[in-house]
Amino acid sequence: MALMIAILLKSLAIILLFSITKAKENNVLPEVLLCWTVSGLLTGVLWVASVGHFYYAWQLPQGKIQQDVTISGRVLSGGCVSAKANTSDTAYKYIVAIESVNGTSTSTFLNNEILPPFFKRVLTRTFNYKARLTHQHYEFANSRNTQGSVNNNTVDSEQETEGVQPQSGSASKVKLSCLHTGDTFTALVKLKPAYGKANPVGANRQQQLVSQFIHATGYIKSIEHNKTKHNHSVRYGLATTLQQLDLIHEKWWRALLLGDKTSFTLDDWTLLQRTGTGHIFSISGMHLSLIAGVCLLMSNPIIFLSTHFTNLFSNAKLWIVGSRPIGYLKIPKKRREPRVGKKVKFTAPIRATVLCTLILACCCYALLSGSALPVVRAFILVAMGCVLSLSRNAWRPVNIGLTMVSLSLILFPLSMLSASFYLSVGAVVCIWFLIGVWQLQRAPWYVSLFKLQIALTLIMMPLTLVWFGSASITAIFANLIALPVITLLLPVCLVSLLLTHFVKLAFVQQVSGMLLHFSDACLGYLLSLLNVLSEFSISTLNFYLSSSAALCLVGAFLVFLLPIWRYKSVCTMLLLVPLLATIQKWLPVNESMWALHVLDAGQASAIAVTKGNRAIVIDSGAQFNGVAHTATNHLLPLLESQHISNIDVVIHTHSDNDHAGGAATIKQHPLATQATFYSPTAGCERGKLLRWQNLTIHFLWPLKGNDQDNNAMSCVVKIASDSGSVLIPGDIEKASEYALITKETSESYAPQKVPTLNSSAAFSLETSLNASKLAADILIAPHHGSKTSSTNVFIEHVAPKAVIFTQGFENRWQFPAPVVAQRYQRFQITQYLTSYHGYIKATFEKGSFYIESQRKALHKRWYLPSIAPRHLNDEGVKVHAANKRL
Incomplete structure (x- = not known):
């Protein structure tokens, strides 16, 4: 930073010196242009770095993490825009500005060593301490004399929605819906730092939270209903009016007109993804530009009438007659023509009126749509264009674009970490580029739109693959049909909705209602066509692109x-x-190297072993609401990015959701069409041995004939080669560990009396060192590091050089248990935690192996820092394992 500041000061000095000396040449020196560029880039870097430093200096105190705390806050965005609940299990997500926690101002959360008190007060008042909170619908008894609260989330009553207050001394059952944007409330919540999983492919939640300047996440447990002040905005009123119209596709209109997509189901999101029309139903710069164009089109008749009206006054001769005093005047010798008046011209400020009206209309639409960041960026661009037009300055498109990007980054510096920034800015830059290269302003409008749509779809497809891992093949055809339809329907429906809500005349209500129902029918035909396009098997391309x-x-x-x-x-x-x-798959691969991939799956397990272009999958993560996020978004895309052509073996250590939640997803994937599946009751039995890609797969547990599928009978697998070995024991606990060791020692030595499973003292270190089948270089900790597993004798038998805990950040069970972590530390075993290190990769090659992690080497970024578990820090356990060769 010191070096950047020094370069910045030197560049500014050169620019200042050049401006003072006033070079005689009209052309600017290339050195000065270079200094302008360098100074601008360094200023931007320093600004973003300063904001990022301030963001991480203002964090939730350790004593308030995962604790029940009472907060006072205000809903910034995400509040419901509907008078009634969508479904009984709808989960709402709010962005909340927290003002105090347990009565303490959030300004005290800022590190006192970072800034002086004055700057601390200024920054904490300028920026909000933001958190993302969730809740669902519940019911509770409400009265004025008692405090209303709900179990595990929520707010707001239908009585308050209608403005009816409960009477004193009476209790009534009130159904809660949700908070609205602008509401202030007091609630009991559980908070934890803004954190997320870290994997090589797939969306990064932590990066998304940082881009929105969100410091914490959590959920609402209960709310003090009497301290909630609701703010039913115009947006809420419009949503209520829209709901009363009984439109068939009401949820789609709420998304198009008001930016509310909370009612979308998984099928709806899948439809938008497969057809590439998500940007149409998410209010963005395209919608704002459409409204701006309609405003300019509607201003044409006003301009025409105003021009003719002023011309009438300009052509008329108005005479201003001056008054004369009473008295006798001396008549001059030479008669002069009497001065009876002069011509006056009236010029109406038509340009200023139209452009100011345009800015006001775009501002109102941005507020009406929820002030989404892409809309705000588009509004900045429109406002800049209007200001330049009013000031009669002509800028080149490149100057306008750079100024727009600079203003966006100054106002929202961390938005550069979000996908919307690159997609929206990239689309604007591409449009300017294509118009200049193809001279589209000279072609008919329909030809220009056709060329622009095809080119934009093809250009933006790589960016979509980078951020989302998939792109729509049918997007070209879907957008060519959907964009003209939405362009025609959106202004008509928006004006109709505004008239329906604000104008209560019967004729206006009838005409606007008729237009909305007709538009609803047209939208139904469009959605039917999109459904047909999404059903094609080649509608989407799932491909990893760096x-x-x-x-x-x-x-x-x-x-x-x-x-x-x-x-x-x-x-x-x-x-x-x-x-x-x-995309190459024909180049030769390194057959002597193989890798272990342990994904950051939260409180779940998802592991893969790859060699060449083939893979083994051991566990597939969890599934929630019917969607296996880890398998779909991380595991399978990771294998595709590694150029895997076949999954040969799939092993699920047991059937619990956190291990086998993605089984169906993997079974349906094209890579696993010829895979062999193993589980504790199907093929996974002690004594089975497989040779795969010159690796040996040992099945060590359960015993043959097992018919139970639970933790105790988890499939224990060891994968070995000359370079090293890995032991994956699933969720076995101490009883299974003792039984496994007993079986191992009984087969290694002559028959002898087997000690009881409840006595770990019966096993000695000398015996454990001879148990060769259990020994492994890397151990996946049994049962995620539970205190009911990883006994001393088991660790002695395995004798690993490194242990990997698959556990979630701040999980409720506090895995790994401190006693277990201390146990591994006592044996001087290097410890890795998926919550701390993220995705972990172990590469075996040439008789040794080395371990890398996502957060520490593979994708080390300032906005993705590691946070060690608090319960381990308190015990002095070292989990800061570095990337190392073992």
Whole structure:
């Protein structure tokens, strides 16, 4: 930072010196232009770094993490815009500005060593301490004399929605719905720091939270109903009006007109993803530009009438007659023409009126849509254009674009970590580029729109693959149909809804209602067509693309669109090389190397072993609400990114959801069409041995004939080679560990009396060192590090060099247990935690292996810091394992 500040000061000095000396040449020196560029970049870097430093200096205190605390806050966004609950189990997510926790102001959470008191007060008042909270619907008895509360989440009553207050001394059963944007409330919540899983592929929740400047997450346990002050905004009133119209596709209109997508189901999101039309039903810059265009179109008749009206006054001769005093006047010798008046011209400020009205209309629409960040960025661009027009300044598109991006980053500096920033800014830049290259302003409007839509879909596809891991093939056709329809329906329906809500005349109500129902029928036909397009098997492309390859692909496409020049084809081919390297599957692979992949699956287990272009899957993570997020978004895309062509073996250590939740997802995936599946009751039995890709797979537990599928009978698997070995014991506990050791020693030595399973003292270290089948270099900790497992004798028998705990951040069971972590530390075993290190990869090669983690080496970023478990820090357990070769 000191070096950047020094360079910045030197660049500013050169710029200042040049401006003072006033060089005679009109052209700016290239050195000065370079200094302007460097100073701008360094200023941006320092600004973002300062905001990021302030963000991490303002964190939730340790004593308030995962504790019941009472907060006072205000809902910033995410509040419901519906008068009634959507479904009985709808979960609402709010962005809340927390003002105090247990009566203590959140300004005290800022590290006192970072800033002086004055700057501390200024920053904490400028920025909000934000948290993302969730709750569901419940019922509770409400009265004025008693405090209303709900179990495990919620707020708001229908009585308050209608403005009816409960009478004193009476208790009534009130059904809760949700909070609204702008509400202030007091609630009992559980909070924890903004954190998330860290995997090589898939969305990163922690990065998303940082991009929104959110410091904490949690859920509402109960609320003090009498201290809740509701703010039913115009947006809420419009949603209520829309709901009273009984439209068939009401949830889609709420998304289009008001930006409320809380009613969307999983099928709805799948439809938008497979057709690439999600940007249409999420209010963004496209919708704001459409409203701006409609405002300009509607202003044409006003301009026409105003112009003719002022021309009438301009052409009329108005004479201002001056008064004369009474008295005798001397007549001059030379008669002069009497001055009876002069011509006056009236010029109406038409340009200023239209542009100011346009800014006001766009501002109102941005507020009406919930002030989403893409809409705010588009509003900044529209406002800039209007200001330049009013000031009669002409800027180049590149200057306008850079200013818009700079203002967006100054106002929302951490938004550069979100996908919407790159998608929206990239779309604007591509539109300007294509208009300039193809001269689209000279072509008919329908030809220009057709070319723009196809080019934008192809250009934005690599960025979509980088951020979401999938892209729609049918998006070109879907958008060519959907965009004109929505362009025609959106302004009509928005005006109709506003008239229905604000104008209570019977004729207006009838006409606007008729227009909305007609538009609803048209939208139904459009959704039916989108459903047909989404049913095609090739509608989506699921493919992992690195950010560098995606950037080169976009560059290649843009170079291809440029006019013909000498080295155009060479540059295009060179830019395609990273893409070819990404999608290659025919190049030879390193057959001597194999890898263990332990994914960050929260409080679950998802593991894969890869060698060459083939893989083994051991456990597949959990599933929630019918969706196996880990398997779908992380595990399978990771294997595809590793160029895996086949999954040969799938082993689920047992059938619990946290281990086998993604079994159905993997079974249906094309990579696993020829896979063999193993479980404690199907093929996983002691004594079975498999040779796979020159690796040996030992099944060590349960015994043959087992018919139980539980923790105690988890499938214990060891995968070994000359370079090293891995032991994966599932969720076995101490009884199974003792039984496994007993079986191992009885087969290794002559028959002898087997000690009881409840006595660990019967096993000695000398016996354990001879148990070769259990010994492994890397151990996946049994039962996620529970205190009911990882006994001393088991650790002695395995004698690992490293142990990996698959556990979730601040999990309720506090895995790994401190006593277990201390046990491994006593044996000087390097410890890795998926919650702390993220995804962990162990690479075996040339008689040794080395371990890397996502947060420490593979994807080390300032906005993805590791947070060690508090219960281990209190015990002095060292979990800060570095990447090392063992």
